[in-house]
Amino acid sequence: MEINIPKSSTVFSALLRADFTTQWRNRRSAVLALLIPVIILISWKGIIVKYGGAFVLSSSIALGLVAIGLMGYTNSVARDRDKGIFQRLRVAPIPSWAIMISRLTVQLTMILIVTICVFITGYYVDGIHLSAVGYLLTVISALVGGAVYLSLGQMIVGLIKNPETVNSTTRLVYFVFIITGMIGGLGFLGDIAQKLARWSPYGTVQTMLAGSLQPDLWHNETTMALLVTLGYTLFFAFMGIKKFKWNTR
Amino acid sequence: MNNHEQILNVEGLNVYYGTTHAVQNVSFDVKRGEIFGLLGPNGAGKTSTLSAIEGLLNYHSGSISVAGHNNKAKPLHAKAALGVQLQSTSFQPELTILEILQLYAGIYGLSLRKEELMGKLQDIKLADAANKKFGQLSGGQQQRVSLVIATIHTPQLVLLDEPTTGLDPQSRRQLWERIEGIREKGHGVLLTTHSMEEAQSVCDRIGIIDHGKVIEVNTPEALIEKHKDEPEVIRVSRKGRITLEDVFIALTGTEIRS
Numbered sequence: 001m002e003i004n005i006p007k008s009s010t011v012f013s014a015l016l017r018a019d020f021t022t023q024w025r026n027r028r029s030a031v032l033a034l035l036i037p038v039i040i041l042i043s044w045k046g047i048i049v050k051y052g053g054a055f056v057l058s059s060s061i062a063l064g065l066v067a068i069g070l071m072g073y074t075n076s077v078a079r080d081r082d083k084g085i086f087q088r089l090r091v092a093p094i095p096s097w098a099i100m101i102s103r104l105t106v107q108l109t110m111i112l113i114v115t116i117c118v119f120i121t122g123y124y125v126d127g128i129h130l131s132a133v134g135y136l137l138t139v140i141s142a143l144v145g146g147a148v149y150l151s152l153g154q155m156i157v158g159l160i161k162n163p164e165t166v167n168s169t170t171r172l173v174y175f176v177f178i179i180t181g182m183i184g185g186l187g188f189l190g191d192i193a194q195k196l197a198r199w200s201p202y203g204t205v206q207t208m209l210a211g212s213l214q215p216d217l218w219h220n221e222t223t224m225a226l227l228v229t230l231g232y233t234l235f236f237a238f239m240g241i242k243k244f245k246w247n248t249r
Numbered sequence: 250m251n252n253h254e255q256i257l258n259v260e261g262l263n264v265y266y267g268t269t270h271a272v273q274n275v276s277f278d279v280k281r282g283e284i285f286g287l288l289g290p291n292g293a294g295k296t297s298t299l300s301a302i303e304g305l306l307n308y309h310s311g312s313i314s315v316a317g318h319n320n321k322a323k324p325l326h327a328k329a330a331l332g333v334q335l336q337s338t339s340f341q342p343e344l345t346i347l348e349i350l351q352l353y354a355g356i357y358g359l360s361l362r363k364e365e366l367m368g369k370l371q372d373i374k375l376a377d378a379a380n381k382k383f384g385q386l387s388g389g390q391q392q393r394v395s396l397v398i399a400t401i402h403t404p405q406l407v408l409l410d411e412p413t414t415g416l417d418p419q420s421r422r423q424l425w426e427r428i429e430g431i432r433e434k435g436h437g438v439l440l441t442t443h444s445m446e447e448a449q450s451v452c453d454r455i456g457i458i459d460h461g462k463v464i465e466v467n468t469p470e471a472l473i474e475k476h477k478d479e480p481e482v483i484r485v486s487r488k489g490r491i492t493l494e495d496v497f498i499a500l501t502g503t504e505i506r507s
Contacts, residue, residue, distance in 0.1 A: 003316060003326045006358025014355020018344060025343035083339040091303045091335070092356045093328040246305075 011094050015102035022076075023106050029072045034114055037064035038121050045126050051186075053128035054217075057118060058209035059181055061142055062202060064114040066177045069149025070156075070170040073107045077157045078166035086246050096246070104150060111146040115139055130213055137212035144226070145205035147233045152201060154240030161248045177202040204228045254281045255314075256330075256406045256437035257302065262311035264297045264461075271297045272308070273461040279406065284428060284438040286452035288445070290501050294461040295441045296336065299410055302439070303333055316405045329357070332404035334395045336411050340383045346370065346394055347379040350401065357402035369397050373427075389420030396427055400436075407431055409440040413447055425451050445494035455493075459501045469493050476500070 023030060037060035044056045080086055089099050119135060122128035130138070153170065160166045177200075183189055184197030197203045204225040211222030257279040264272035272294045279285040289295045300306035302313055304324050313320045313327075320327035340349045347366060354361045361369075370376045373393040378386060386394065392412060399407055409428065413421045428451055431438055442448055448455055449469045457465045457472075465472060476482050477491040482499040486492070 003318065003329045004358060005325050005329055006356065010358050010360070011356050014352050017355070018341060018348065018352040021348060022341050022343045080341070083342075084335065084337055085339050085341055087305060088333075088335055088339060089356070090305060091328060091331065091333040092353070093325040094356055095325075 005093055008098070012098055012102060015089075015094075015098060016105060019102050019106045020109075023072075023110070026076070029067075029075070030110060033064055033067040033072055033110060034117055036067055037061060037114060037118050041118060041121050042125055048126055048128070053122065053126065054210045054213040056126065057122050057128055057138075057213055058206045060118050060122075061115055061138070061209050062145065062206040063178065063181060064118065065111060065142060065146045065205065066149050066174055066202065068107055068110050068114065069146060069151075069153045070174050072110065073103065073150050074153030074157050074170050075163070075167055077103065077153070078160075078163040081157070081161075081246065082163045082248050084247065090246060107150055108143060108146065111142055112139065115142040131215070133215050134213050137215055138209060141205075141208050141212040141226075144229060144233075145209060148201050148205055148229055148236065151233045151236035151240055154244065155236040156240075158240040158243035158245075161245070181206060199228060201229075201232045204232065255279070256281050256316055257285075257439060258312075258314045259298070259302065260312045260314075262298065262301060262313065263309045264294070264301055264306060265309050271461050272301070275311070275458065275461070275463050277456045277463060277466055279437040279439050281405075281437055282432055282435050283453045284432050284440065284451055286448040286455045287439065287441045287458060288443075288448055288455055288497060289441075289458035293459045293501070295458055296410065297461075298458070299408055299439075299441060303331065303408060304328055329402070330405045332399035332402065332407040334392075334399040334407070334409045334412055336414075342382060342384050345380045345382060346375065346386070349383060349394070350398065353398045353401055359402060369401070373397055388415050389417065389423070392416060392420070392424055393427070396424070400431060403434075404436065406437045406439065409438065411441055411443065413442065413444065421447070445492065445497055449493045457497060457500055464500055472496050 040063060041056060041060040044059070048056050086099065090096060115138065119130075152173070156169055156173070157166055160169060180197045180200050180202050184193045187194045198207065207222055207225035208229055211218045211225070255278045259278065260276050262272050262275040263270070275294070275298055277285070287295050287298065297306060301308040302315070302320065304320050304327065315327040316330035318326040318330065344352065347363070347370070350366045350369065354366065367376055367379060370379055375390060375393060378390065383391060383394065396409075396412070399409070412428070413424050416424065425447070428438055428440070440452070452469060454466065454468055455472060456463050467475065473491055473493060473496055476496045476499065479499060482491060482495050485498045486495040
């Protein structure tokens with residue numbers, strides 16, 4: 001019997017359209033992911049002289065990335081799994097990876113939007129000007145950094161089935177990252193805490209972003225931060241994919 | 250079109266959950282233009298069998314062939330020949346009914362224009378609800394939308410997992426007519442239900458499954474005829490006249506399953 005398998009491009013564009021519409025209708029988390037870095041950027045205007053524009057800009061972007069990966073992606077996956085939305089999609093003739101790639105594409109687009117908003121706010125409010133190479137490298141670093149938090153979110157949703165527990169866990173991790181970034185990273189909690197913060201998933205992304213903002217000042221520690229970031233991504237993604245179940249039964 | 254042609258063939262299916270043997274050597278088939286009912290108490294193995302057919306569950310052994318395609322060797326072909334209405338259907342709550350239809354049309358490779366999608370909603374008298382969210386519809390309306398989505402690509406086999414649960418008698422009758430409409434078009438239908446009235450009214454053949462095993466496959470009338478004189482059937486009958494429910498209770502026991 002002749003059976004026609006739908007074209008991958010048709011399937012993927014249908015999924016993308018639905019996922020972008022869902023993201024648009026679910027604007028609260030998107031606005032949160034956008035507002036937090038912008039507010040930090042504006043409120044930290046006073047410390048630019050002491051710590052430099054690159055530090056402030058990279059911290060803002062890093063916190064935006066954490067919000068997207070943990071609050072946006074993870075909670076939506078946990079909810080849709082719990083409601084059986086994935087199971088309904090999976091009985092259709094589409095490979096399971098297409099469902100996730102579509103979701104991730106939406107989140108990567110969000111990362112681009114947040115990064116561009118931070119650039120614009122930094123430029124007009126804080127007077128932070130970068131070279132064209134700096135902007136380009138930072139966008140690439142933001143995508144690489146975003147992948148850490150998306151994969152961390154994947155690991156959380158892989159290890160925890162209950163959507164409410166996933167929600168509270170992501171909030172807790174987000175809070176830890178804010179503390180790590182804002183207090184630990186600035187050295188207020190001592191040298192050890194500062195070192196831990198620097199090599200945490202938050203710190204390595206922030207270091208990588210700061211290096212990208214000023215390509216001339218890229219040094220060995222920035223390269224190490226990039227490698228550690230990739231290591232975190234691989235580990236979280238491996239765990240997240242291995243442990244992930246498409247339903248909560 | 251050969252109406253005796255098998256559209257689904259399940260052969261020696263075994264499903265395990267850890268050490269629990271949930272589906273044991275289950276075999277049955279569904280033909281074109283036939284409504285086949287899979288009946289069983291809670292935990293009998295109905296949903297596991299259906300999940301294996303849908304490709305949601307990795308079964309241990311046996312084979313499942315949909316429209317001639319083995320669902321392990323050619324999963325996408327098997328899925329493309331299937332239309333599925335899950336027990337607790339859920340769609341993205343942010344999308345409107347029209348957008349959900351658009352999504353599933355795209356997923357099945359159909360490029361339907363808005364007017365064509367609206368026509369499908371018109372068929373189920375839900376054109377006015379095109380811009381509503383799925384959660385804003387009543388139970389009966391939700392089931393109608395689910396059935397339209399399950400059949401949007403005119404599949405050769407439609408799987409319906411307890412499609413009329415929670416519906417009022419009017420909605421249930423309407424859904425039965427739609428299910429019979431699918432049969433009239435020559436498609437096969439496999440449905441699970443707890444309603445013996447539904448099974449007796451709608452199904453051409455019935456498979457009774459219990460403790461993971463198929464214990465009977467026959468037409469509702471033949472099942473009643475075969476068991477009507479058995480003492481256990483007479484004992485459990487309530488109104489003097491033997492019904493399919495009496496046969497079912499006698500075959501699967503009276504104890505409540507979790």
